[in-house]
Amino acid sequence: MSKGDRGGFGQRGDGRLDRRDFLRTAGLIGAGALGPASLLLPQGVARAADPFRLGWVRPTTGRLASSFHMLYVGGLIAVEEINAAGGIMGRPIVRVEEDDEASPAREPAVVKKLQELGIRHMAGPTGSSQSLSSLATTTPAKIIQASYANGAELGDGTKYPYHYQFTFNTNQQAEISVRYLVETLKVKKVGIIQENTAFGEQATAASRAILTKLGLEPVKVEVYPLNAPDLNTYVSNLRKAGAEGLIAWIASVPGAAMAFNAMHAQKWQPPITGHNGLFTESLFDLVPEEALKSVYGTNYRTLTWTDSEFPGEKQVAFAKKLVAFPETKGSGVAVANAPFYDYLHALKMVIEGEKSFEPDVIKRALDNLKGYKGLLGTVSFTPQNHTGIPTEDVVLASILSGKNPKSAGVFRERAK
Numbered sequence: 001m002s003k004g005d006r007g008g009f010g011q012r013g014d015g016r017l018d019r020r021d022f023l024r025t026a027g028l029i030g031a032g033a034l035g036p037a038s039l040l041l042p043q044g045v046a047r048a049a050d051p052f053r054l055g056w057v058r059p060t061t062g063r064l065a066s067s068f069h070m071l072y073v074g075g076l077i078a079v080e081e082i083n084a085a086g087g088i089m090g091r092p093i094v095r096v097e098e099d100d101e102a103s104p105a106r107e108p109a110v111v112k113k114l115q116e117l118g119i120r121h122m123a124g125p126t127g128s129s130q131s132l133s134s135l136a137t138t139t140p141a142k143i144i145q146a147s148y149a150n151g152a153e154l155g156d157g158t159k160y161p162y163h164y165q166f167t168f169n170t171n172q173q174a175e176i177s178v179r180y181l182v183e184t185l186k187v188k189k190v191g192i193i194q195e196n197t198a199f200g201e202q203a204t205a206a207s208r209a210i211l212t213k214l215g216l217e218p219v220k221v222e223v224y225p226l227n228a229p230d231l232n233t234y235v236s237n238l239r240k241a242g243a244e245g246l247i248a249w250i251a252s253v254p255g256a257a258m259a260f261n262a263m264h265a266q267k268w269q270p271p272i273t274g275h276n277g278l279f280t281e282s283l284f285d286l287v288p289e290e291a292l293k294s295v296y297g298t299n300y301r302t303l304t305w306t307d308s309e310f311p312g313e314k315q316v317a318f319a320k321k322l323v324a325f326p327e328t329k330g331s332g333v334a335v336a337n338a339p340f341y342d343y344l345h346a347l348k349m350v351i352e353g354e355k356s357f358e359p360d361v362i363k364r365a366l367d368n369l370k371g372y373k374g375l376l377g378t379v380s381f382t383p384q385n386h387t388g389i390p391t392e393d394v395v396l397a398s399i400l401s402g403k404n405p406k407s408a409g410v411f412r413e414r415a416k
Helices: 019-030 065-084 104-116 128-141 170-184 198-213 232-240 253-265 313-323 334-354 359-367
Strands: 052-058 093-099 121-126 144-148 190-195 220-224 245-249 272-274 295-300 394-398
Touching: 052 065, 052 104, 065 093, 065 121, 065 313, 065 334, 093 104, 104 121, 104 128, 121 128, 121 334, 128 144, 128 198, 144 334, 144 359, 170 190, 170 198, 170 245, 170 272, 170 295, 170 394, 190 198, 190 232, 198 220, 198 245, 220 232, 232 253, 334 359
Parallel strands: 052 093, 052 121, 121 144, 190 220, 190 245, 245 272, 272 295
Antiparallel strands: 295 394
């Protein structure tokens, strides 16, 4: 997938048709956003089958655009694979993209716009706050949706019957993170630092619940705003409270860099467990290596290695495609890129199995999906539980192992 494959609509420099931009334009034609199709099709190109239009909600502007743009690459890979194999029931997938600016307040208007265009299937948005906001509109509209967000509430099939979570959730992340500190490392004084978001709040609440089950309470919980200029005070408060281990519910690179740099400056390096957002390789350019030696993030068993295990052929093939995209350079975010990949391939399977694009038919099929071998794990749903990844497929992995050649820019070493 060279840069030349992603040029403007029409003929490429080598005379071949740019398939991605052709399909994107075909989607606009189908949405009525452009003029007659005959004016836009390159000479000699036949009119394609009616496309399967997929709502694609992501920030292309705003503060989080650069952090989130690579999180959709797994979905782009799935679209290319599915279209190369003939689409879904012969219909090529076309992404109808809307910019939500990563703003929860924007989500209702974005969804309504897609709904007016006749969109009934959607990928995105990203972020728990954004996803919860979008669900207020997508749920009554019966739009089949998978967002990229870890909030446990998003997997409640009773409350959000048309939304499916192809990721682990905050409850699972909390359980893995807390138990590793307390049961494996024998830490008794646990502190928590969290961003002030829906994700941070839910992850901290889940962590408290697991600690309580183990007969402990956090010695200190520090909550910082996303616009905090630095985290020195928050880190200092945790250190002074006597925390011997930390759980970091931090999803952004700037927040993680500020936290780890503050600890390094204070010469305090407790073991840290936390969010999969910590795997972003750009941290290596922002934080001293020694500050990351005892930092672990939640990951998927399928994307980690041990002395005796390594990711399978499917994961390795995906990784090679993933790192070919310029959007992922230096990101190390296979964890974040894969949910949309699994979602779209599962969507193709159930639509073709049921021979229907109708949301209620797809919902019934997904509600009965069992043992689907996804990239991230074995996915199963019930009408009540729409979190597909089982807890046994969730592990902790070393952040610093991203520097190991075995990582291939994607994989990480499982915590021992």
